[in-house]
Amino acid sequence: MTAMAPKRTEPDLSFLLDHTSHVLRTQMSAALAEIGLTPRMHCVLVHALEEERTQAQIAEIGDMDKTTMVVTVDALEEAGLAERRPSSRDRRARIIAVTEEGARVAEQSQRIVDRVHEKALEALPAGDRSVLLRALEQLVGGHLATPTESPRPARRARQREK
Numbered sequence: 001m002t003a004m005a006p007k008r009t010e011p012d013l014s015f016l017l018d019h020t021s022h023v024l025r026t027q028m029s030a031a032l033a034e035i036g037l038t039p040r041m042h043c044v045l046v047h048a049l050e051e052e053r054t055q056a057q058i059a060e061i062g063d064m065d066k067t068t069m070v071v072t073v074d075a076l077e078e079a080g081l082a083e084r085r086p087s088s089r090d091r092r093a094r095i096i097a098v099t100e101e102g103a104r105v106a107e108q109s110q111r112i113v114d115r116v117h118e119k120a121l122e123a124l125p126a127g128d129r130s131v132l133l134r135a136l137e138q139l140v141g142g143h144l145a146t147p148t149e150s151p152r153p154a155r156r157a158r159q160r161e162k
Contacts, residue, residue: 045106
């Protein structure tokens with residue numbers, strides 16, 4: 001660090017959250033790939049099983065743009081795990097209906113997701129786990145609940161090659 005570099009007065013929370021989130025996503029992707037799913041496919045299956053939901057509703061829950069959602073549902077349909085059907089509440093709307101095989105796969109993928117999360121938390125002493133989760137829930141439910149509009153969207157930095 002040179003004498004001209006500004007002095008940091010707080011830990012780099014952005015780096016800490018971004019890095020842990022990125023690594024957790026890569027671990028999740030690798031674990032779900034073992035059963036032929038992506039995290040997005042898992043998200044769609046689980047949320048479609050909770051209640052009758054349209055593609056747009058699930059896309060919003062999963063923070064997916066329209067194109068990503070269409071590609072994800074296409075892949076689920078091709079695998080025989082879900083299908084688009086008319087809504088029972090509004091015949092103009094189309095919902096994502098999970099097949100019996102899709103429900104079985106969703107149960108399996110949820111166990112995988114839970115295992116990845118459990119393994120990540122096991123890296124902390126038992127007492128710190130609940131403190132971390134409670135603090136993150138407070139941030140997500142409070143100050144960091146809503147992204148700030150920006151003329152230049154935030155992008156993830158390109159990762160160094162190892």
